Amino acid sequence: MVSQVDPAVIGCALLERYYRELLHFLQRQVSDRDTAADLAQESCARVLAAQHSGRDILDVRALLYRTARNLLVDRHRRAEVRRHDDLDAMPHAEQPCAPRHLQPEEALASQQILRAYAGTIDRLPPRCREAFVLHVFDDLSHAQVAQRMGISVSMVEKHIVRGMLACKLCERSVSAQDSPAPARTAA
Incomplete structure (x- = not known):
């Protein structure tokens, strides 16, 4: 069984x-x-x-x-x-917020800064602007920029320095706009 x-x-x-x-x-x-x-x-x-x-x-x-x-x-x-x-x-x-660069005020400020830099670069003389853009944005060496533009390396250096100085002045003016005006004291 x-x-x-x-x-x-x-x-x-x-x-x-x-x-x-x-x-x-x-x-x-x-x-x-x-x-x-x-x-x-x-x-x-x-x-x-x-x-x-x-x-x-x-x-x-x-x-x-x-x-x-x-x-x-x-x-x-x-x-x-x-x-x-x-x-x-x-x-x-207390809620976690988005990173600072994604905050609306920061995004607007970044756009304004970018527009200021773009305006500064656009106001450079044409040959200076071309050399500056080729070097900074296209990442070409001074020699490569000189060869492409048909100018001397020394001239490329001068154009790039001029562009850098213009951008530095733009940065200072943007920083001055962002910082509050100093309080005046009575004399």
Whole structure:
């Protein structure tokens, strides 16, 4: 006479066989033994529930790991929602803001500075502007600029110095506009 073995007993034995392996896997994922144990236990409970519902499970280990991964994803999503809710609850002044260069005032100031520099460069004499742009923006050496423009290296150097001085004056005037005027004292 062949005795019938209860499938639930076989399922429990398989789960016990994979429990430690799953626990170690989850521990590496969450870096917390207690959380890993909770996730492993929940995974086993869900696989057992699936077995008891009468579903055919071809590979218990694969289902166990898939369930554990899904639980990890759910846990991560819940943590993100909580983090997002915590940020919403923060007073406005404490909320992290965008980097300074992305702030509207900074962006506007940067655009104004760029326009000032572009205007300064545009006002240079044509040959001076050409030498300056070739050297600074196209990254050509003095010799390469001289060869391209058909002038001496010495002349290229003079043009570049003139362009640099013009940009330095532009920088000073922009800085002077940004800084508050000094307070006058009564004499």
